[in-house]
Structures are given as C-alpha cells and as structure tokens.
Amino acid sequence: MKENYSLVSLAVVVVRLMRIEMGGAFSDVLNGDGEDRLDKEMEYVKRTLGFSIPSLRPENLKLVTEEVAGIVRWKKYLDYVISNVYDKDQNEFERMEPILKQVLRLGSYELLKLEVPAYAVVNEAVKLANAASRAGAGKLANALLRAVASHKEKNTLPVPEVIGNLRSQARALGTIHSHPVWMVRRWTDRYGTEDTLKLMEWNNTRPFYALRANNATGTSRDDLIEQLKKLEVSYVKSPLLEDFVRVTSGLQEVLRSGLIQQGRCTVQDESGGLVVELLDPQPGDLVIDCCAAPGGKSLYIASRLKGKGKVIAVDINKARLQLLKDSAKKAGVSEQVSVYNVDARDMIRGKTGLADRVLLDAPCSGLGVLSKRADLRWRRTLESFEELTKLQDELLDGACKMVRPGGVLVYSTCSIEPDENIDRITSFLARNQNFILEPLEREVPREMVSREGCFYSLPYTHGIDGAFAAKLRHKA
Known part of the structure; x- marks a missing residue:
C-alpha cells in the first residue's frame, strides 16, 4: 500500500479512538503525544493496516489530536446520522466491528464538521476500511459515506424532532x-x-488552555509572553489571574517547545488557579494537598510559599505521585514539596491537627471540564454519583482532621453538579460542628460567588472550566 502522511495520520486517529472507547484511554490533548505512546500506535498501524512511516510531522500530530477530540465530542450525533442513512436495520451500525465503526465516524466527522471534500474523505476511508476490516468493508464505507455526503449537499441530513414530553x-x-x-x-x-x-x-467547542508562568524559576508572565511570541502562539492575558496567559491556539507548539519541561510554565486552568487563591497559602505555612496528583495545584501552592513552608502532597496513585515529584524538581520547588503515597481517608490514623491549610480537590464526575475531556460524557452515568458522593464525604472527614484550630480547609471539584458541591458541604457541616463555612469576599470575582458564599464557575457564563470550592475554617 502506498505510504503517505495523510493516510497514516487518519490511521492513528482510528487507533486512538479504539483506545478511548475500548481501552479506557483519555481524549485530553494534555495526555500528549509522547514517544512511547506514538511508537505503540504506529506499530499497531503497521501490524493491522500493513503500512507505516518513520514518524509523523508535528502538524500532522496536531491534527490527529484535534480530530480525535472532535470525533469523541460528536460521537452520538455521528452515530445517529450514519445509522439513519444505512439501508439496513439502524441497529446494524451498533453491531459493526469496532474498527470499521471508527472509520465511519472519522469519515462522517470530516464531512459534517470539517467540510473536507467528499472525494478525499471517501477515498481514504475506503482504503482504511479495506486494510483494517473484513472483505467488503471498503464497499460499505464507500456507500455509507457517499450517502452522508449526498444528504449534506441536499440539506436532507436526518434530524430528530424536538417535540413531545x-x-x-x-x-x-x-x-x-x-x-x-x-x-x-x-x-x-x-x-x-x-x-x-x-x-x-x-x-462542543474546541477549548482554549491557560498557562501559569512559574515565578519559582524566575519566569514572569511577561517572560512567558515573549516566549509565546517567538513560538508564534496566539495568546491573551488572563483577566482573572496575574500569572496566567490564555493560549487561544498553538498549545502543541508550547508542549513541544520545552517550556513546560524546563519548569518555566505549566498548563493550568484559571479555575484551578482561583482555588489556590481561595486557599491563600502564606510563606511559612504547612499545607496538605489531598488527592494531589498530578500536582498542578501543589506546585502553585509551593511557588507561593516563597521558599518558606511546606506542601505535603498526598495521593493514592504511586505512579502519578512520581510525576508530581519530577514536576516539582523541574519547577524549582522540590524543597517545599514532600509526597506521600497514602489514601487521604486514612490520614486520620496518624497525627492530626497539624496543617495551617488543607486542600481537598476531590475526585468527581468532571462535568465542568467536558470541553477538554469529551470522553467523560460517555463514561459517567447517573448511578455513578452515589459512589462519588460517598467517596467525597469520606475524604472530607479524613482531610478535616488534619486542620489545626483556626486553620483552613478548602474543598474543591471540577464539577458543576450540586450533589458533589454544595450538598457535600451542607452534609459535612452537619457532621462537623467545629467547622464553619467562611463566606468569600475578594478571593474570587464577585460574579463567581454563589448565594451560599462559595466559588462556583459555570463555563458558558464565566468562560473558564466549571468548578466549585468552599472555604471552611476550623473554629479556634
């Protein structure tokens, strides 16, 4: 088979879609295009499809990442269109072999959302289907994608009616x-x-990402902006936080530039930065960060200690803690950060009441970050909330024991769901009479303060990830 960058790029897209749907991988761009991952994907392409190239160009990798995220976002709609143009039973699409299904989603996405010319889409999809699937798969892909293209051209694409109950x-x-x-x-x-x-x-909109200039390595926001200009990366200054820059396009260039590996900046949404603002760590503080890995908030907290004080980063995942440890070294705050591989719920078995400030960024549904983690919408279920809220309560009951009298406990999530947010705080305060909810004043913008006095960001309203945080103070 003729080797060409375009076809192999599409083959990598299909492989990644397979890994997300069947192997539990993530669609988040920040999971990167590491050499080990890419080598495995290219080997799978070679073994399954019978063609390969030595490597993919940077611009091709960027397109692969963006296309995968887009297909995952639009999966349900794409499946609906494909199923409805299929001459057979609509359930036939669901019963298709997984790799052919991904090829059809890829082709439909390019036709419907990227407006790639039909002849190019169909030609490459047929090649992929023939190489990767059963005999006759290419013929089926040809017929279905031509039908999708025809419906689009005639403006007759199937659309469900918004009627009834x-x-x-x-x-x-x-x-x-x-x-x-x-x-x-x-x-x-x-x-x-x-x-x-x-x-x-x-x-469903392609997300922007924010970068935090790392003052601990002597990098100011102005320094970071100069580097972004050299990389020809589009940016705007964050209107919310003075050390943050919003990258409107070109994140892949930043990831490849070495700026993050050198510890000069880190990718961190402003919602996470505002949680640290709310925690307000001061030089000399002992801070415990529960569920800390991979460590974005831990590193920001440590940088604000100005070389005085300590961050104890706790997490149950040993491998992710090692990443945190490595990142702390690159960021120039390794002296301030100690990592412990322990379940935060078990911390109450040791010494208690030690910390000036405790952050519990709890595991949650992640429904506030669906623009960046499109796969989460297909992984979460309504039933999963019961398990998550039980865990959040247990973690709160463990974390609160670490706070000294007069100290602060901040509970945060990247969720917009009351079950995981204010409901957990109300339940916690009913169980723990020695804590009070401290209403927010200038810690976060006024428009992001809920009626209960907590931090709450809603993506389409505030323009950042959806998040929640409550500031609780231990009565002295």
Missing part, C-alpha cells in the same frame, strides 16, 4: 448536541433549555 425532547437535544440524555434532563431541570443549550455548545 420532556424525556423525548431531552433525547432529541442529546442527539443533536451529542450528550447523554440523563445529562440533558438534569441540566434542563436546573438551568432551563436555553442555558442547557449554551452549556452543550460550550462543551
């Missing part, structure tokens, strides 16, 4: 905007249809 409407909106029905119903009940549509549109 609320359940039927949620099902239709979930298909059109590619979200699970239970999420649509949940958000519609809380925000109304108009704002739910805004939220889904945000989740």
